[in-house]
Amino acid sequence: MFKKVAFVGSTGCGKTTLINSLSAIEPLNTDVASTEDIGKPNTTVAIDYGQVQLNEHLTLALYGVPGQKRFSFLWDYVGDGLTALVAMVKHNDTQSLQDLGEFLQHFGLHGDAPESMACAIAVTHCNGSIDAAFQDALDDMQQTMKLALPVHRLAEGDAQQGLDLLRSLIILE
Amino acid sequence: MEHNNEQDAQGTTPLPQQSRTDAPQSATGQAPLPQPSRSEHAESAPAPAAPADDSDDNVKAEIKALFQELEHKFTDLKMMSVTSADGLPIYTKVYTEYNVDKEKISALSSSLSALSKVAAKRLIGAPLVRTNIETDGGNMFLISTAYESKPCVLCLVTGPKQNLGHARYFANQLAVQLKENNRSDEEE
Numbered sequence: 167m168f169k170k171v172a173f174v175g176s177t178g179c180g181k182t183t184l185i186n187s188l189s190a191i192e193p194l195n196t197d198v199a200s201t202e203d204i205g206k207p208n209t210t211v212a213i214d215y216g217q218v219q220l221n222e223h224l225t226l227a228l229y230g231v232p233g234q235k236r237f238s239f240l241w242d243y244v245g246d247g248l249t250a251l252v253a254m255v256k257h258n259d260t261q262s263l264q265d266l267g268e269f270l271q272h273f274g275l276h277g278d279a280p281e282s283m284a285c286a287i288a289v290t291h292c293n294g295s296i297d298a299a300f301q302d303a304l305d306d307m308q309q310t311m312k313l314a315l316p317v318h319r320l321a322e323g324d325a326q327q328g329l330d331l332l333r334s335l336i337i338l339e
Numbered sequence: 340m341e342h343n344n345e346q347d348a349q350g351t352t353p354l355p356q357q358s359r360t361d362a363p364q365s366a367t368g369q370a371p372l373p374q375p376s377r378s379e380h381a382e383s384a385p386a387p388a389a390p391a392d393d394s395d396d397n398v399k400a401e402i403k404a405l406f407q408e409l410e411h412k413f414t415d416l417k418m419m420s421v422t423s424a425d426g427l428p429i430y431t432k433v434y435t436e437y438n439v440d441k442e443k444i445s446a447l448s449s450s451l452s453a454l455s456k457v458a459a460k461r462l463i464g465a466p467l468v469r470t471n472i473e474t475d476g477g478n479m480f481l482i483s484t485a486y487e488s489k490p491c492v493l494c495l496v497t498g499p500k501q502n503l504g505h506a507r508y509f510a511n512q513l514a515v516q517l518k519e520n521n522r523s524d525e526e527e
Contacts, residue, residue, distance in 0.1 A: 194461070196453035198424040199490065209425050212450040212457075236426055236446040 170227045171332065172244045173214075174273070175254030176265035177204045177233035180290040180322045182214050184254075185230045187325040188332070189216025213240060218332065226332060233265065238272070245273055250284040250335040254320070257292035258300050267307050270315075277312020284335045288320040295319070401520050402430040402486065405513060410434070412509050415498035417477060421517065422448045424483070424490040437496065448494040452481050469511065471503075478503060484514040493517060 173181040186193045196212035214230030229244045231237065253269055256262035266287065270276065275285050287304065289296055296304075296319060304317060318331050402421050410416055410432075417437040421429045426449030431441040451470055459467040472479040477498045484493050493514045497506045 194457055196450070196457060198449070198453060200425050201423045201427060201489065202425070211424070211426050211446075212454045232426075232450075234426070234446075236442050237450065239443070239447065240450060 167223055168225050168227055169249035169336070170229065170247055171250045171252065171335065172248055172273075173228065173230045173252045173254060174241065174269045175233055175288075175290075176256065176259070176262040177209055178206055179233065179254040179256045179262055180320070181230040181233070181254060182210055183323045184320070184328050185214045185216045185228045187323040188218045188228060188328045190219060191217045209234075211237070213244065218329070220329075220333060220336060224336070226336075235268075241269075241272055248273075248283050250286075250332075251275070252286055252288050252331065252335070253315070254288045254290055255304075257289050258297055259291070260303075263300075263303055263307065267311065270311060270313065275311075275313060275315075285315050286331060286335055287315050287317045288331060289317060290320050290322055292319050292321075399430050399486070402517065403432070405516050405520060406430075406432050409509055409513050409516075413495075413497060413501060413506060415477070415500035416495070417498055418444070418494070418496040419513075420444055420448065420494045421484075421486055422492045422494065424452070424492060425449060429486060429491060435498075439496075444494060448481055448492040452483055452492045455481070456483070469507070471507065473503070475499065477501070478506065480507060480510040482510055482514040485518045491517075 173185060175181055182195060182197065186195070193214060193216040195214050196210055197208040198211050199207060200209040202209075210230060210232045212232070214228075216228040217225055218228060219225045226249075231240045231244050251273055253266055253273075253275075255266040270285075273285075274282055289300075289304075296317070301317075308315060316334065318327070318334075320327050320331065399421075406419050410419070416434050418431070418433045418439055420431040420441065422445040423429055426446040428441045428445040431439075431444065433439055433441075451472075452467075455470040456467045459465055467483065470479075470481040472481075477496060478501065480493075480495045480497075482493045484491060493510065495506065495510045495513075
């Protein structure tokens with residue numbers, strides 16, 4: 167059985183790296199050179215795609231989408247038929263946190279919406295534990311949005327942490 | 340990367356340079372197509388009362404000039420744009436009453452071009468030349484090229500009256516000229 171999981175979050179939060187590390191097949195990437203200063207040379211302009219087999223009965227199709235709002239038509243495309251969503255945010259990055267709220271809203275994840283899919287927040291670019299101030303900001307955002315999503319710390323490109331996160335999402339689903 | 344983009348812009352078979360009055364060889368291999376005059380173009384694609392030039396203040400004059408040089412050769416042209424490879428608008432010109440959000444067309448051009456490149460490489464094993472989207476209401480042509488030595492995507496949208504091979508030929512020619520225009524600028 168195939169289930170569809172999407173990775174969303176601001177530019178540079180590690181979506182492509184995570185999908186590349188998780189995928190059991192050669193991942194499909196659509197990176198091009200960035201003309202904006204985004205802290206890295208390349209950026210995804212269409213989708214990242216990979217697959218990972220969780221067990222003999224279940225394969226997850228992994229979709230990553232660009233973080234820039236101008237590509238929101240791809241968010242809609244990927245959002246159709248989702249089993250789970252991994253909403254990624256860069257540690258101690260105010261803009262990334264604001265983007266996270268917009269992504270959750272876009273995918274219909276707020277307290278007033280009917281429960282549609284499993285979702286977890288993944289904090290990336292974090293050496294050690296999540297700073298208390300950032301955790302508070304995350305908690306405030308979740309409270310405002312009437313959400314209680316699990317928050318995971320995720321090292322960039324750590325396939326094992328990524329797999330653990332995916333397994334937890336499938337259990338939640 | 341630069342080399343590949345050059346291949347993309349020029350296609351697998353280099354197109355001959357031609358003057359405005361040259362009759363093109365159809366990209367479909369058919370007999371040369373008649374050239375529409377400016378008045379024919381005006382009849383088939385009437386311009387709105389206000390100019391539909393959607394350029395920014397920092398409009399690239401070279402692109403504008405190239406567009407102006409070729410636009411009269413299309414019988415049913417709706418839109419031409421040049422977009423950075425990562426989906427930011429560089430220059431957009433909208434003809435007729437065609438309603439388009441230039442930010443959206445730029446992002447779409449970038450996404451479609453990137454996906455097409457992956458599909459061409461993975462499924463055909465050859466570099467992408469061009470992406471064509473054909474509908475009953477018109478066609479869209481996307482060609483990877485370069486502007487100021489940076490990879491970009493040329494996008495043309497034509498209406499249903501436009502001959503497909505004709506449009507494809509001039510779209511290719513425009514992509515080549517866009518890239519060669521950079522080269523001549525650099526040489527100067």
